[in-house]
Amino acid sequence: MTDRRATAATPERRHPRPWGDPLFRSLAAAAAGFFLLLTGAILLELTRGSSLSLAKFGPSFLWSTAWNPVTGDFGALSSIAGTLISTAIAMALAVPLSLIIALFLVELAPPAVSKPVGAAIELLAAVPSIIYGMWGLFVFAPLMSDHVQPFLSDHLGFLPLFQGPPMGIGMLTAGIILALMILPFITSVMRDVLRMVPPVVKEAGYGMGSTVWEVARQVTVRYGARGMAGACLLGLGRAVGETMAVTFVIGNNHRVGASLFDAGNTIASALANEFAEAADPLYLSALVELGLVLFLITFAIQGLTHAWIRRLERSAGRGQ
Numbered sequence: 001m002t003d004r005r006a007t008a009a010t011p012e013r014r015h016p017r018p019w020g021d022p023l024f025r026s027l028a029a030a031a032a033g034f035f036l037l038l039t040g041a042i043l044l045e046l047t048r049g050s051s052l053s054l055a056k057f058g059p060s061f062l063w064s065t066a067w068n069p070v071t072g073d074f075g076a077l078s079s080i081a082g083t084l085i086s087t088a089i090a091m092a093l094a095v096p097l098s099l100i101i102a103l104f105l106v107e108l109a110p111p112a113v114s115k116p117v118g119a120a121i122e123l124l125a126a127v128p129s130i131i132y133g134m135w136g137l138f139v140f141a142p143l144m145s146d147h148v149q150p151f152l153s154d155h156l157g158f159l160p161l162f163q164g165p166p167m168g169i170g171m172l173t174a175g176i177i178l179a180l181m182i183l184p185f186i187t188s189v190m191r192d193v194l195r196m197v198p199p200v201v202k203e204a205g206y207g208m209g210s211t212v213w214e215v216a217r218q219v220t221v222r223y224g225a226r227g228m229a230g231a232c233l234l235g236l237g238r239a240v241g242e243t244m245a246v247t248f249v250i251g252n253n254h255r256v257g258a259s260l261f262d263a264g265n266t267i268a269s270a271l272a273n274e275f276a277e278a279a280d281p282l283y284l285s286a287l288v289e290l291g292l293v294l295f296l297i298t299f300a301i302q303g304l305t306h307a308w309i310r311r312l313e314r315s316a317g318r319g320q
Contacts, residue, residue, distance in 0.1 A: 043295065050289035052282050061289060067254035069278075074286035076293055078254045082171065082264040083240060083294065086250070089175025089260075090239045094183045095232055099221075102190035107216050118191060124184035133248030136177040141168035141249055144176075149261055164261040167251070172260035174250040181245050182235040189234060193227030194220055229309050233302065240298055243268040267294040 047054075053061060057074065064075025101121075105114045145168030152162045197220050205215040221228070251263020252273050265273075267290045278284040 043292075046288060046292040046295055050285050050292050052285035053289040054285075056282065057286075061286075062293070065254075065256055069274075069280065069283050072280070072282050074283070076267070076290055078256045079265055079267045079270050079290055080293060080297070081256055082174075082250065083266040083268070083297065085171055085260075085264075086175045086178055086246060086266055087236065087239045089172065090178035090182060091232070091236060093176065093179035094186055094235060094239075097179075098183055098186040098190050098231070098235075099228070101187045102194055103216050103220070105191050106194040107212060107220065118188075121184045121188050121191070125188050128244075129181055129242055130244040130248075132177055132181045133245040136173065136245065137169070137248040140177065141173055144168045144173050160258040161260050164257075164259040166261060167263070169249045169251045169263060170259075170261045171250065171264045174246045174264075174266075175260075177245050177249055178239045178242055181242065182239050185238065186231045186235040189231035190224075190228050193224040193231065196227070197223045226309060229305070233305055236301060236305070237298060240301065241268055241294065242266075243272045247272050267291070267297075 053074065057064065061074065061076055062080070063077050064073075065077045066073040066075045067078065068074075105118055109117065145166045149162075149166030149168070149172075153164075153166065156162045201223060202215050202219055205219045210218070246266050247269040250265055250269055252265050252269060253263035254265060254270075255262070257264070270290060271287055275284075275287055278287050
């Protein structure tokens with residue numbers, strides 16, 4: 001009996017498989033390399049497709065305000081400005097609100113509140129962007145033209161940003177619709193990041209006599225800073241390239257104006273509106289070059305943000 005128990009307790013001898021680790025390394029390297037290959041292929045195709053426009057306009061394409069398919073004169077400044085301005089408005093509104101909502105759900109709200117609110121946020125994050133665009137055109141734009149824009153004109157009309165007729169659609173409306181679209185997305189990710197902060201870290205703060213606000217600001221937010229920055233990056237990437245939600249409410253005008261009430265366009269909305277009409281090769285090439293510019297802008301923003309995160313980590317003593 002004793003021998004049987006000893007035999008049963010003895011772990012089964014493992015037979016190492018020498019091909020396991022090399023196979024895993026090869027699959028992982030292939031999966032990682034696929035994304036580099038895909039990125040390079042997209043960049044190459046965009047460059048090839050925009051060769052006509054690159055040859056004719058050169059670098060002046062970036063700062064030219066011209067956009068005339070009849071005369072074959074194209075420039076990207078109005079689309080670049082519209083993309084950056086609408087994204088800046090969206091991020092300025094969405095990031096603080098997302099942080100406040102995420103902190104409320106994690107630190108303050110009881111489970112009876114946080115669970116249904118969290119489910120509603122995840123549901124909103126999954127709504128297709130075209131729904132936001134249609135809602136913005138039929139519901140939000142009339143609200144802007146009847147109430148919000150007249151109010152801003154009356155109280156802040158001395159600023160060029162809030163001058164002009166209240167049409168409802170325009171750069172400000174597009175930025176707010178973008179903010180509403182990325183708000184649930186950023187909030188959902190931030191909430192998950194803040195939930196992963198170890199309770200013992202926060203309990204140490206409370207043990208030292210800190211208030212809820214002090215623990216949230218100096219412990220929870222600092223601990224999850226990298227994850228929250230990643231949430232903002234995801235929201236930023238979605239806002240920069242958003243198409244349908246913006247196309248419905250921005251007005252699609254190739255003109256650079258100082259007022260946020262003016263109609264404008266973004267790179268994505270210009271591509272969505274005009275790609276099907278571009279029969280002329282130069283016209284099509286100019287649109288593809290717009291796509292190339294959007295691709296490079298996204299890369300530049302991602303690179304700058306990652307550099308900023310690394311700098312924060314070094315200043316916090318967590319850098320490598």
